[in-house]
Amino acid sequence: MPRVVVFDEFGGPEVMHLVEEPLAEPTADEVRVRMEAFAVNPLDRMMRSGASPAPVPLPHARLGVEGTGVVDALGPGVTGLRTGDPVLLAAVPDAHARGSYAEYVTVPASRVVGRPAGLGTTEAAAVWVAFSTAYGALVEKAGMRPGDHVLITAASGGVGRAAMQIARQIGAVPIAVTRHSAKRDELLAAGAAAVVATDHEDIARAVGRHTGGTGADIVLDLVRGPGQQDLLKAARPGGTLVAAGFLDPRPTPFPAGPPLTVFSYGSFEHTLDVVVVKRMTAFLDAGVRLGALRPAVDDKVFSLDAVVEAHRHLEKGLHAGKKIVVTVS
Structure with a gap:
């Protein structure tokens, strides 16, 4: 079964652990994404430690507000996407339930956008x-x-x-x-x-x-x-x-x-607004194509099994402000 990172109590990086969960089928207007990589963000650390401005229900809370992968399955009513399309997660407001620290993520189709051509998996995981x-x-x-x-x-x-x-x-x-x-x-x-x-x-x-x-x-x-x-x-x-x-x-x-x-x-405020997201995506695509926009990614890339070490790397400040990426596949 697919693996997902969860935590059952607030604390340091060590509270995170991998569990197996059944593969969820996308319902109406949802897509399932097979994750390839995700980035570690300060908000993830705040959620994990109990300092998040929004409540995080325990136990079995998930983490992750961005990442990249390919569309694995489409729910009824989804248009404009096909299985195999490379995408970015554009909004995960319910990260405690649908977080990107997983091998598969199921989200509303409106919350994914096409991955900009010219970005490798590691950069794409850290750009949005x-x-x-x-x-x-x-x-x-x-x-x-x-x-x-x-x-x-x-x-x-x-x-x-x-x-x-x-x-x-x-x-x-x-x-x-x-x-x-x-x-x-x-x-x-x-x-x-x-x-x-x-x-x-x-x-x-x-x-x-x-x-x-x-x-x-x-x-x-x-x-x-x-x-x-x-x-x-x-x-x-x-x-x-x-x-x-x-x-x-x-x-x-x-x-x-x-x-x-x-x-x-x-x-x-904007990433849940499909009209603004369309403008954001066009701007990002153009910037990547012109070479004007590029995320700064830490040289040390972690595997999913090493997600605890990735958070420790963040907390020690060893990333020097660059995005920390964890590869899933």
């Missing part, structure tokens, strides 16, 4: 969450336009790297924020037009220098917490801040300072 989140926050929510100066926090992480590439593709100017000056060259190579290292620079002054004194048109805050106040000072009056991350668990003070439009963003 980062790029759909960055695209949704910057393009759909903030209305990013060519020439906009875009300040991006946690820029060395998966979403931050994707945001820099997407800004470049649009014609905007990505300014990366990092806590460590040692990452400057890496971030410039990853697509940043400029880098602000907070261990040596004041954010507002540095952004002013890089924008000719006007400030950032858009701020993508992937961290939140008290540090958001410094980002607000770096934005131009009338600019936009999109809070799309949760890396700092401390309370985020109410935004104060120059007049700004402030949004809180979660990726499911």
